[in-house]
Every structure is written in structure tokens, then in C-alpha cells.
Amino acid sequence: MLEVRNLSVAVGRFLLDDINLAVPSAGCHAIVGTTGSGKTLLLESIIGFRRPSRGSILLDGRDITGLPVEARGISYVPQDLALFPHLTVRENILFGAKVRGISDSGHAELVERLVESVSIGNLLNRSVANLSGGERQRVALVRAVATGNRFLLLDEPFSALHEGLRRELLFVLKELQKSHGLTVLIVTHDTEEAFFLSDTMSVLLAGVVRQNGTARQIYERPASHAVASYFGIRNLFPGTVSSVTDREIMVSCPLLGTALKLRNSAGLYSSLLPGTSCTLGIRPENVMILKPGMESKSRDNILQGTVARLFMRGASHCIIFAPDSNGPSVEIDVPDYAFRKLGIVEEVPITVFLKAESLFFINESIQAQ
Secondary structure: OEEEEEEEEEEOOEEEEEEEEEEOOOOEEEEEOOOOOOHHHHHHHHHOOOOOOEEEEEEOOEEOOOOOHHHOOEEEEOOOOOOOOOOEHHHHHHHHHHHHOOOOHHHHHHHHHHHHHOOOHHHOOOEHHHOOHHHHHHHHHHHHHHOOOOEEEEEOOOOOOOHHHHHHHHHHHHHHHHHHOOEEEEEEOOHHHHHHHOOEEEEEEOOEEEEEEEHHHHHHOOOOHHHHHHOOOOOEEEEEEEEEOOOEEEEEEHHHOEEEEEEOHHHOOOOOOOOOEEEEEOOHHHEEEEOOOOHHHOOOOEEEEEEEEEEEOOOEEEEEEEEOOOOOOEEEEEEHHHHHHHOOOOOOEEEEEEOOOOOEEEEOOEOOO
């Protein structure tokens, strides 16, 4: 396990402040955040390029905070890959092992398996200067794993690749992680990439970790307005708690002209008091459009309104729903097949349903993990 405890790092006026996170052994942890939030600085501190002013870094319980880079047992793939242009692919791959004095048959077998697994056997004698972007990415990954280290740090390794190649290499990385038992910490600004790769995740904004949790927890329950906004969630409705039980919360939302019910999973919010100000949110793909006649089946969280705008997103369609209450619009994401089946057009009245189990609760005094 890789652990970061109470880590603070200052560079000029920028401060990484009191960072805590843990990467489970053989797991993948993604750090997501805006440009300039300190993601690369955090990786550089973990690998040993930057010295923290406070806190510690532990690898399988061993404090490595004061160790030099080469003694940490961590492989690093920076954003620019840092391949040696004067060396061949084979020489690049073997460089780390050569520096560490590894030359046994077991290592040769490891390199052979790695080369075969990412399909670069035909490139071994070529100069890296003559490789495509995708080929360079494969070489960089193999070089990192070929050191024999089981801890791998990746700094936005796929950001410069086109969509098709990026998706292909995501599968390559997942397979490498699984087959070699790698513990991976990846920095990315691409949320789809982060959710695809990671088991756990940290949202880092302006030098502060705003939320830690499993990928599913963070996807389903952003803990603050800042986190919800980072993920582009626009469906945020201010309200006031009207009642709380161990199973559900009722929130009055005047702008929507109704009260909304959400599940109180595992009694997470049972300590809340009526009258508490809060915000309810829901991801656009979790908003359901009801067929005519289905309204009576669900009496809770029903909104009547009109389709204001339609936008195509390739495999899905974005619908901007204007509620009859003249409250805030609701963004709905509908798969193409469902959109065609529903026959939705602009200016047509529809009924939408906000599922109680899909709503999330934001109260800045409670960090939902």
C-alpha cells in the first residue's frame, strides 16, 4: 500500500495543503482536478523530486519520505514520457534494470512477456525518435514495469493521444496492472479515464483534497459544490430539510415548486435537523423521462415541464428540461436508442422523475464519503 499522510508542499505561493490518501496494494488510485490544482506537484513529491515541508509518505508501512528517488522502489511515467532519444526501444526498456544491476534470466523473461503483451516486439531495434505517439506510450509503460517495481506513478500519460488510441491503451494499462500486480497512482484531468481505471479516487482542487473515496462513491455522491461543479453536474437544487428518518430525507425545494425525497443510505444523514439548508443534486443520466400514463406509479419527485432545448452528444442526447415552476432547468442525458423510442422534440411537455436513490445531498458541514 502507498500512503500519503498530512503532506504539505510549498512552491512559491502555491501550497499543497495537508494531503491524505491511500492506494490499496494492487489497486489503482486516480487523482483528478483542474489544471494548476497541484496534481503533478503531488506526484513529484511522492517520487522524491520535491521535498515536503510536512507529512510523510509510506510504502507498505515503510517511511520513504527522506529517501532519494532511486531508493524508493517506485517507477514513474511523466507526461512527456522522458524516453532517451539516442537509445533504441530495447535499450530504453532495459535502462532501469541496467542501472539497478538486474540481468538475471527471470528479468529477461519479464521483459519478453511485457514486450509481447503490448505488441512492440517489432520495434525493439528502432530509435524511439521514429516512433508514433502510441508506440512511445507503450515503450514508456514497459520500461516502467520492467524495472521490477510494483509501484507505478503516471502523470497524464494518455492526454496527447486521440480518442481511439487512448481507449486502446487504457485496456493495455488495466491488463498490465492485473497481470503484474501493480499498485498504480495516476494523475488525470479526464474524468472518464479516471473512472475507467481507478478503484479509489481523490479530487484535488487548488492544492486541497476535497474528497477521497471509492470511484463509485465519488461518482454517486459528490461531497461539495466544488466537487459537483468539477464533474460538470449542473442539476443542483437548493432546499431546506423538512424531515429526517433513518430511511429517507424530505427536502423542500421552492424553486422546483415541490419537495424531494432521497434515500438516507445506512443512516448517513440521521443527525441532520429539520431547517438545515442544503443542496440536492442528480447526474443528468439518472433523470428519467416518464412515458404518458406512468406518472401515477411514482408519486414522489415528479416534475412537469417542457423540453426547452435538444443537443446531440453522439451516443446520447442532452435534453434541457424547463419545469412548470419556472425554477432552474434540469439537464437530462438520454441514450440514443431511448431518445428515438420516446420521440422527443422541442417545446413538447414531458414528465420527469428524479429517483430518490439517485439524488445526492450536499451540506458543506458534512463531507459525505
